[in-house]
Each structure stands twice: as structure tokens, then as C-alpha cells.
Amino acid sequence: MIELNDVHKSFGKVEVLKGITASVEKGEVVCIIGPSGSGKSTILRCINGLESYDRGEISVEGLKVDRDAPSIVNIRTQVSMVFQRFNLFPHRTVLENVIEGPLFVKKEPRAQVLERGRALLAQVGLAEKADAHPPQLSGGQQQRVAIARALAMQPKAILFDEPTSALDPELVGEVLGVMRKLADDGMTMVVVTHEMGFARDVADRVLFIDGGVIVEQGPAKALLNQPQHSRTQDFLRRVLHPL
């Protein structure tokens, strides 16, 4: 469904992605792990067209991702994104945040969109917060609203960019719970995360990225329990046993 073929990306003189080739099948959950600055988030941002890439090709369902082409709108309505810092619209209510895309981008009928928005808020456990504004919510609640906003577009896949990194530890579980439910329902997901437990339990595959290249990839449990590459072993040791 999502194909990356020899993707290169530089910021100035720094090459962040040095030839990424990977694919994500329909219904698959792929977690991307790796040290800070390794290029994990950049991959997601390139898939969604928030960043351009210099070489190679990214396609979503056969459609080439080109952030300057009109087709990017079509791709973005099929592949939603959830951000580390939620990025909700603070001047709109929770329900308005959720329905903004379907109503103004996809131009769906208001009544239908409102009904779906309320159902999605119920799905992420926030039905009673529909009329609240984002700053009135906790971080975990805001991230669940962001997930509902992504789902409201009825996407074929969702990209999660470190969705729990900005949360207090006690709020991480509620967001991971919603994501786990989505995975169980068959949503195609690409998740950049430091939550190794989530990756082990929920992901089908894990990619370990370091220095802009995929160092190792494979089934989640195998890669996380028995990493083959020394860099993967070293990274997992540092993440799982920081002291």
C-alpha cells in the first residue's frame, strides 16, 4: 500500500535519509524505532508530503507522493497523520476539530459528518468532551482527539509520529490503548515510537533505523527479542535498560 524506493532526503548539507526502501501492506502495523535524529519522523513526513524528498520514489496505492502536485490532497485524505504534539486547533471545539477535514476538505454533508464525529469521539472515550476546547483537555485526551480527527478522514492508513512522547507517563496507556484497538480493527499503521512494549505486542513488523538507513527489519517479536545487528542490540539495550 505504501512503497518507499531508495528515498534520499537532505536538510542543507546533512543527509537525513540515505536510501530508504520499505513497503507497508494493507492492514499491517509497522513500527519504526531508532535513536533521535536517525530520520524516523522524516520518513513519515515524506510519506504525507509535509517534506519533499530529493531522490527515489514514495507511492501510496500506486500514486506518487509529490508535495507540489495537486494529487497530494488526495494522498493526504487517504493517509492521515497523528503528531507528537497533537497539533489540535485550539480555537475550535473538540468536535469541530474532528469534523474539520471531512466537512471542508472532503465536503461531506454536515449532518453525516457530525454523526461520524460524535461516534469517533465515543470510540476514543471522549464523547462527553465534544464541546470542550483542546486547551481544557489533558495531553492524553488531546492525543485521542487527534486520533479521532485522523480517523474522521476515513483514511486507508494512519501515520503516528511519536504519539506518546509528549505525554506524562500515566497518560501514555490511554493513547496506546486506542491505537491497539485500531490495529485490532485492521487499520494500516506506521508508528514511529519509543514504546518497545507496544511495538512488541501490536506491530507486525519493526524497522530499526540509524543514521538514515534501515539497519535491520523483521517481525516485531523476533527483531525486538533477538536483534541480529550490533547497532540494534546496542540501541535496544540502552532503551530497555537505561541505567
Added chain:
Amino acid sequence: MKGFWRDAVEFFPILLNGVALTIVVTVGSLLLSTVLGLVWAMMRVSGIKALSMLSASLINVIRGIPIIVLLFYLYFVMPDLGVTLTALQAAILGLGIAYSAYQAENFRAGIEAIDKGQIEAAQSIGMGWWLTMRRVVLPQAVRIVLPPYGNVMIMMLKDSSQASTITVAELALQGKLIASSTFKNTSVFTLVALMYLTMSIPLILLVRHFEKRARKR
């Protein structure tokens, strides 16, 4: 003091004619500067280099020319180029153009104060540039921009007096005319100052209201 009140009763109706023109110049140039300022600001943040540079250059040129020179240029030089404007038209155009540079910088600051993450979130759900502006950026930028916008309104009200230099008989010029024919400088200019102050006070209160509202958010 008694003399002042007698003069006030006598001159007030004449000065009131000036007030009407002051309001016309202020409102007209405020509207024009708002529209032009928005255009310059949109060009600045459009992400299109040529538009952004053109806007930056325009703003710098406008900021670098004194209002009074701009007014002289429009009223005295433009006829040489085949464009004749009435004094009122030149005043509104001149003040509108002069203030559009400040409005543009104010609007740009408001737009750029919006978190980039929100703009990316809007893009990620398929919003284009204009929809992102309309639904996400501008509604929030307006709240940031309103207090300084109120200050610009007050400055424009006072600077409308510069229109007197090109014969627009607004409040300041009416005062000057009365003073020079009656020699009652103290009464006339006190009255003129009080009338400007009376018009400014509601605007000052409006700015305070905007500031309070902006602080609440």
C-alpha cells in the same frame, strides 16, 4: 474660562464640519490600509519568493517615505502624470498607503505567531494554503492582531490631521482657519485638542477591551 465657553459655543458648529471630514479621512484610510495591509501580508507569507520579496520591498519603500511627502506626491505630482485627485481622495489614498505598511507587519506578526504544527496538521488533512489560512490561521491571528490594530486606529485618527497640508478642511485645518481669522488661539486649539481627545477615548477603551480579551485566551 467664561470666554472659552462663549468661544466654544460659537466655534463648535464650524469645527464639527471638520470632525465630519476627519472621520471620513480616518475611516476611508483605515479601510484602505487594512485591505492593502492584508494583501502585503498574504504576499509575505505566501511562500512564493517573488511575491514575498515584492511585498517586503513595497513595505520598506512605503515605510521610508514620510506621510506628508506621500500626500504632496499624490496631490501635487500625480496631476503632472495625468492623474488628478481631489484633496480628499489624495488624503485617503496617501494615509491608506502609508499605514498599509504598518498594518502588513502587524498582520504578518499575527499570522506567524500561529504554531507551525497547526499548519502542518491542517495540511495533513488535505487543506490547501487558502483553506488553512481561512479555517486555521486567520481566525486565531485576528485575536493577536486586534490590540495593535486598535492602536493603529488611534494613530490614524490623529494623523488624519496631516490631510490639512493638502487643503482637506478637516478638524485641524478648520481650527487653524478660525484661529487665524479670530486670533483666539487658546480657545480654538484647546477646543480642537478636546475634540480629538473625545474621538480617541472610545478607541482607547476599545484597545483596552481587545487587550483584555487577548490576555484571557
